[in-house]
Amino acid sequence: MSLDQIEYFVAIAEEGNIGRAALRLHISQPPLSRQLRRLEDELGAPLFERHPRGVTLLPAGTRFLQHARSVLREVDRARRAVAERPPDPHT
Amino acid sequence: MSLDQIEYFVAIAEEGNIGRAALRLHISQPPLSRQLRRLEDELGAPLFERHPRGVTLLPAGTRFLQHARSVLREVDRARRAVAERPPDPHT
DNA sequence: GCGATCCAATACCGTTTGGGTATGGAGAGC
């Protein structure tokens, strides 16, 4: 599992459509489909149901989504924690 | 930034020594040094001070460490959330 | 002071992974 895969998953979940998610992520659709499949393979369960009009979250996908967002939030906080200046007792 | 880099960083922080962290991670020392450097480059700040006997966390590294551990914890929860069976009202 | 030792950093290589283009295939709507 990679952070990119997690970010891709969230985008697909929010768009409900792999092609639109690809546009939003500025990558093309085939690699995005492949990353999603690899994520599902690694997790051992499908996360989306494929429809002719897009994709919808399966229960496992819905459960995963919440934690996926938490991961991305925490990564963001980690970046900012490095950027922020440590408190200086003299100021 | 990748999940591997985060995991590598935590191992180095805990070992205080890149070589020992490499053993623990079952990779060799040079790629681990390189991943650490790339992480520091991306974050725009060094995370460790290099000593002749190992490495020690800088303040920015200490701040990063807490969030890094949160990220790994949350990834673990995400995996388990997919594995767990959804509640069934009939049982 | 000098050699030995211990670490991290660099150089180079082979393999793997990731993204791009082109194309196929299945289902919905008219």
Added chain:
DNA sequence: GCTCTCCATACCCAAACGGTATTGGATCGC
């Protein structure tokens, strides 16, 4: 049944990753 819309597959090229070999630098023991 034709078309339109998606997702999946095939193939290719470039980037990233890990491994081995080696260098550089600083300390420790003599």
